[in-house]
Amino acid sequence: MSGAFFEVEDLxxxxxxxxxxxxxxxxxxxxxxxxxxxxxxxxxxxxxxMACRALLKLLPSKxxxxxxxxxRIDGEDVMALPDAGFRTVRGKRIGMIFQNPASHLDPVMxxxxxxxxxxxxxxxxxxRAAEARAVELLTQVGIPDPKERSRxxxxxxxxGMRQRAMIALALASDPDILIADEPTTALDVTVxxxxxxxxxxxxxxxxxxxxxITHDLGVVAxxxxxxxxxxxxxxxxxxxxxxxxxxxRHPYTAGLTGCQPGAxxxxxxxxxxxxxxxxxxxxxxxxxxxxxxxxxxxACARLQPPFEDVGQDRRLACHNPVVSELTxxxxxxxx
Amino acid sequence: xSEATLDRPMPRRFLGRLTAGVPxxxxxxxxxxxVFLVLAIGAPLISPYxxxxxxxxxxxxxxxxxxxFGTDNFxxxxxxxxxxxxxxxxxxxxxxxxxxxxxxxxxxxIAGYFGGLTxxxxxxxxxxVLAFPFLVLMLAIIAILGPGLASFYIAMGLVxxxxxARLIRAQILVLRQSDxxxxxxxxxxxxxxxxxxxxxxxxxxxxxVFSMSDAVxxxxxxxxxxxxxxxxxxxxxxxxxxxxxxxxxISIAWWIxxxxxxxxxxxxxxxxLLADGLGEKLGVRP
Numbered sequence: 195m196s197g198a199f200f201e202v203e204d205l206x207x208x209x210x211x212x213x214x215x216x217x218x219x220x221x222x223x224x225x226x227x228x229x230x231x232x233x234x235x236x237x238x239x240x241x242x243x244m245a246c247r248a249l250l251k252l253l254p255s256k257x258x259x260x261x262x263x264x265x266r267i268d269g270e271d272v273m274a275l276p277d278a279g280f281r282t283v284r285g286k287r288i289g290m291i292f293q294n295p296a297s298h299l300d301p302v303m304x305x306x307x308x309x310x311x312x313x314x315x316x317x318x319x320x321x322r323a324a325e326a327r328a329v330e331l332l333t334q335v336g337i338p339d340p341k342e343r344s345r346x347x348x349x350x351x352x353x354g355m356r357q358r359a360m361i362a363l364a365l366a367s368d369p370d371i372l373i374a375d376e377p378t379t380a381l382d383v384t385v386x387x388x389x390x391x392x393x394x395x396x397x398x399x400x401x402x403x404x405x406x407i408t409h410d411l412g413v414v415a416x417x418x419x420x421x422x423x424x425x426x427x428x429x430x431x432x433x434x435x436x437x438x439x440x441x442x443r444h445p446y447t448a449g450l451t452g453c454q455p456g457a458x459x460x461x462x463x464x465x466x467x468x469x470x471x472x473x474x475x476x477x478x479x480x481x482x483x484x485x486x487x488x489x490x491x492x493a494c495a496r497l498q499p500p501f502e503d504v505g506q507d508r509r510l511a512c513h514n515p516v517v518s519e520l521t522x523x524x525x526x527x528x529x
Numbered sequence: 530x531s532e533a534t535l536d537r538p539m540p541r542r543f544l545g546r547l548t549a550g551v552p553x554x555x556x557x558x559x560x561x562x563x564v565f566l567v568l569a570i571g572a573p574l575i576s577p578y579x580x581x582x583x584x585x586x587x588x589x590x591x592x593x594x595x596x597x598f599g600t601d602n603f604x605x606x607x608x609x610x611x612x613x614x615x616x617x618x619x620x621x622x623x624x625x626x627x628x629x630x631x632x633x634x635x636x637x638x639i640a641g642y643f644g645g646l647t648x649x650x651x652x653x654x655x656x657x658v659l660a661f662p663f664l665v666l667m668l669a670i671i672a673i674l675g676p677g678l679a680s681f682y683i684a685m686g687l688v689x690x691x692x693x694a695r696l697i698r699a700q701i702l703v704l705r706q707s708d709x710x711x712x713x714x715x716x717x718x719x720x721x722x723x724x725x726x727x728x729x730x731x732x733x734x735x736x737x738v739f740s741m742s743d744a745v746x747x748x749x750x751x752x753x754x755x756x757x758x759x760x761x762x763x764x765x766x767x768x769x770x771x772x773x774x775x776x777x778x779i780s781i782a783w784w785i786x787x788x789x790x791x792x793x794x795x796x797x798x799x800x801x802l803l804a805d806g807l808g809e810k811l812g813v814r815p
Contacts, residue, residue: 250715254706285717297708302730311726312716360712367716 198225200371200403205263207241207248207427209255209474216474219245220427221263223501226371229401231393233418233435235408235450237471241427242407246373249405250284251277267370286316289369293376295356299348305359306332306344312366331362336392354385361392371403372396378413390417411454415439423447426472426482429501433508443504443515445489481513489514555806561799569615578606580613580766589782599784601774607784610766611792617767618748618796621681621760625747626740628686633693634729634736640694641701642724652698655691663688667750668759676759685747692743693736700732734811741804745797752793768793 207219219241226232234242247253248260251273265273272283292298300308309328313319319327325344332340335358348356357377364372374393378386394417396402406418414421415435422432423446431444442448449467469486472478478485484494493499493513501511568575577597584604592599598607640651658666667684674680704710705728713723752769754760761767763774768789775785 252711252714254711281717281719283717284715290712290715292708292712294708298712300709300713300727300731303727315716315718315722363712363716 199228199268200226201264201266202226202245202249203264203266205245205248205265206261207244207253208259208261210257210259211475213475216477218258218427218474219248221501222424222427222429224422224429224432226403226405228370228403229397230420231397231404231406231418233406233408233414233421234424235411235414235421236424237409239471239473240424242424243375244427245424246290246375246405246407249373250288250290251280252284252290285312285367285369287369288371288373289364289367290373290375291357291360291364291377293379295360295377295380296348296353298360299356299363301348304345304347305351309344309359309363309366312363316367328362328366331365332359334365334396335359335362336388337362353381354388357381357385357389358392361389361396365396365400369402371405373405373407375407376409377406379408379410386413393417411439411450423450426477428482429509429511430483431508431510431512433506433510437506437508443508443510444483444512445487445514445516446483448516449486481511489516552806552809554802555810558799558802558804558806561795562803565615565619565796565799568612569619572613572616576609576612578609580610581605581764589778589785591782592784598788599782601771601785602778602782607771607788610771611768611788613766614768614771614789614792615796617678617761617765618751618793621678621751622744622748622796622800624682625685625689625751626744628682629689629743630693630736630740632686633690633695634697634733636690637694637697638701638724638729638732641698642705642720642728644702644705648698651694655694658688658691664750664753667754668757671754671759676762678761681751681754681760685750689743689747692739696736696739697729697732700735701728704728704731738804738808738811741800741807744800745804748793748797748800 201223202225203223204221205219205223206217206221209216209218222241222245224232234246236242244253244258248263249265251260253260260273263273264271267283267287272280272287275283299305303311306325306328309331310321310324313324313327313331314321317324329340329344332344337343337355337358343351343355348359351359361377372393377393378389381389390413393404393406397404406414408414418435420433421435421438423430423438423444425446431438431442431447438447439451442451446467449465452465453467455464467486472482472485478495480496481487481490481494481499484490487494489512491514497513499511499513501509504510504515582605584600584606586604587596587600588604589602590596590600590604596606596608598611600606601610636651640648661669666688667681670684670687671680674683701724710723710728713727718727751760752767752772755767755769756773758773761770763770771789772786772793775782775787775789778785
């Protein structure tokens with residue numbers, strides 16, 4: 195997959211704690227084509243947010259470090275850039291939107307001003323041109339009466355409008371890639387659908403590549419082209435949305451799809467995956483999912499499964515994958 | 530009909546519309562400051578006498594119609610001197626706050642944002658400055674530079690910035706961890722842009738309120754320094770000097786010290802009220 199526009203290879207994030215160094219993102223690799231939407235799925239603490247913060251070198255604490263990994267945009271390894279050079283990656287190449295737009299917008303600056311600031315910063319336009327561009331961007335993300343609203347402060351916007359403004363802000367620098375860190379989690383369902391539609395439109399209109407972080411498989415099914423499933427900081431399975439959801443090979447993926455309301459027979463209890471996700475200082479040996487896995491074999495506790503190509507543009511890390519039987523998937527026991 | 534009168538908007542005068550929603554202390558404080566400002570600017574027109582004109586025949590005259598505040602031991606009119614002093618003292622209050630404010634805000638922002646060694650370095654300097662009694666350090670610096678207002682401002686800047694630095698640093702320490710700081714970073718903004726365009730405006734409210742009450746302290750300091758003969762030099766009218774000069778005659782001519790003293794109190798009161806109101810309006814407890 196060397197033709198991919200955006201490649202992440204062996205991205206690793208370490209955390210230094212009192213009990214030593216722990217790997218919280220372990221050699222995560224994925225690729226993203228132009229205009230493609232990749233869903234990054236996993237439970238809380240699976241390292242999906244950390245991995246994406248690491249892509250922008252925006253780790254929230256000094257204890258976190260990135261000991262290894264390559265991130266290539268158009269073949270250029272941006273991770274190797276010095277700090278000053280890396281700043282041109284932020285915004286210009288990769289934009290980011292966040293779960294909670296209320297706290298990620300500057301509370302004392304007008305929305306239009308914030309967007310115009312980014313436009314001026316990245317494109318060097320005049321004040322007036324930047325303001326016009328800000329209104330244009332607000333129009334594009336579907337904010338009604340954009341000229342008037344651009345003079346408003348973030349607290350004067352509703353949740354959905356704030357997320358739209360946030361998207362406009364991220365687009366102001368014309369990034370090629372947009373990282374969306376659970377942008378719809380804090381929104382109600384109807385607004386969520388609007389935002390998802392907006393992201394899809396933007397992908398179609400600008401050829402924007404999107405990495406969409408979520409724990410909501412329903413959203414993934416609706417929006418994404420490909421899915422990357424993370425567990426305990428490692429990639430379990432990555433592949434095309436349709437094949438992956440319809441025919442999950444990794445027991446964890448199968449467990450996730452089984453957990454969806456509506457997956458089982460009507461009236462039956464909602465399936466869950468037994469146990470809890472591991473904590474960073476007590477990562478299981480071998481395959482990190484093996485204590486919760488119903489398919490676990492002896493090798494699982496001892497050996498980390500290799501991350502292998504299993505055909506159909508699909509990669510998998512499992513010693514004993516779920517047998518590929520389309521009809522039997524929901525019925526397999528995860529009691 | 531009563532309904533019709535209810536529907537009609539309340540008639541409001543211009544002043545009422547201008548002051549709607551402004552806390553009362555702020556209005557009173559603002560009014561006091563405005564009065565002093567008018568006195569300072571209009572001194573040549575308002576003042577009944579030349580502040581340095583000596584009418585030897587009318588030395589130590591008690592308050593009367595001709596001299597409402599009386600005269601001093603050189604026969605100078607106290608009212609005229611109090612009015613002219615407003616120019617000097619307002620300048621002291623404003624400049625004596627602005628220099629420390631700028632220096633303290635800049636250092637506090639940098640220290641809080643970068644943390645680590647930079648922070649330690651700046652904060653140790655703050656500790657050193659704070660280790661000395663405020664007035665003693667002021668006096669030492671002014672003594673080295675030579676008496677005069679310029680020395681006073683320099684000393685004020687060198688000593689007064691520490692409170693602002695501490696206030697701002699504490700705010701920036703919290704804000705630099707905030708989500709919008711990270712969002713600004715994700716847009717590729719430089720440290721300086723994040724610090725001064727995004728974090729500082731969010732951090733400044735507290736120190737703006739503090740600067741108002743600081744103006745009171747600076748004013749009193751200016752008066753104290755002048756009282757000690759190191760600030761404004763005679764014969765320039767300044768409230769602190771006037772209080773000092775009148776001290777020798779306090780038993781026979783109370784008015785020489787009392788009226789400039791009252792002027793200091795009222796102006797300080799005005800600044801305090803303004804700080805109070807501003808704090809209320811901006812949602813800060815000073």
